[in-house]
Amino acid sequence: MAKNEPILSLHDINHQIGDTVILNDISLDLYFGEMVSLIGPNGAGKSTLVKLILGLLKPTSGQIHTNAVTLGYVPQRFSVPEILPLRVQDLLSQTNSKRLTFEQKAFILDSLSIKPLAHKQMAYLSGGETQRVLLARALLDKPDLLILDEPMQGLDPDTESWLYHFIDELPDFLACTMLVVSHDLHWVMKGSKRVICLNKHICCQGVPSEIAHTPEFSRLFGHFQPYIHHHDHCQHTDNCHHGHDYIYRNTR
Template identity: 45%
Template sequence: MTGPLLELTGIDWSREGRRILNRVSLTVQRGEIVTLIGPNGAGKSTLVQIAVGLLKPDAGVCRRQPGLRIGYVPQALTLDPSLPLTVGGFMRLQARKLAAADVGQALAETGVGDLHDRSVHALSGGEWQRVLLARALLQQPDLLVLDEPMQGVDLTGQEELYRLLAEVPRRYRCGILMVSHDLHLVMASTDRVICLNGHVCCEGHPESVTSHPEYLRLFGWQGSQGLAVYSHHHDHRHDVHGCVTPSSAQAGS
């Protein structure tokens, strides 16, 4: 089927009288990676929850292709530490009839095939994110939605996960909508970066990180092909109440 996997048009959403999202629109095509960035409180998690159907917008339209299979990794998924649960047991929570071979293959594809019998409470941040990704991929998704998948993962682990995610659209013929926890560092294979702060501030393509001075200043090492720096400029700013006002340069023109 042609057309976007996901199309959000004019999305509004408020909570306790505060406007969180204001006329936000975006699309995700099959084979495309779209990354959302923005400061804390910008509405990124709210937007992806609307995208997967967990929240309903106050206004606007959310269109998903008929029969769309979605694999979703939320921003925070914590388990009761008193619950004795292995990685394999966790994988089967969503579908107990899954064959052991399917679970093993999904874990192997994300590089944690040897953790099947490990307690979920003994995993590192990077291992846990790989397990969550494997669980989402078990859905054979058309659309993979990842809300800050690099949270709690060190920089080396981030690069490895980004390399893995870069292969997912080709391998599964799916699209990816991903929230980045950093305002500048994004996945190098990202097709579009959307900067959100209640509304879409700007969008564009990430730049190569190999010789970007900002990246080198921050991290001091080279050779990364998994990360890119997204440089962007807004023609407005937000006041202490979150309202949009013209930038000083625009106001003086």
């Protein structure tokens, strides 16, 4: 696969249920090493778009092309009934970890503090523990495209901050494209290379410093004023921004 060739392309995607239009005329490309955020109001079709990319749904019309990539997925919600004795080690044993060395797998498990949880049942984990296990499961497959669907929802601020830092600082051997569905506009605007704003169609997309000033963004999220925080934290891909991050304050 050529470096400038997209790993995922959506062309003229439409999805509807009966007469209800869920997504209309969606076209986009994702490239290796990008950190792309998908934002939009409730009911905008974000989760539907993720399910289409994962192949869990089929579009009413249009084409989705993946360039033989391995997909990783951390869902918005993951609940296991108490009657099902699914342990953490049982869930992680289902991964295709042959793509990683023993040392690389150990790094993931150690960094996410998985080993103390190995014998615990998934049903009894806290929200933060569950998200760490699901992220470990996704990373052990060494994905080319990692999709995170509201990964921080319901977490306490310390756990949320820790997980954001972890995905921001992935080592070279886990370098991949990330598509992150999030309502956290402050993180979206400082952590993304590209932001896609969805409201059944793509309202606008681009780099955070530009998209925040578009009329479409303002209508949905209000006005954001940028503050520049000098920071050079990304070392695993040429596609990252260096020198500063943008942090925004909602002035609606």
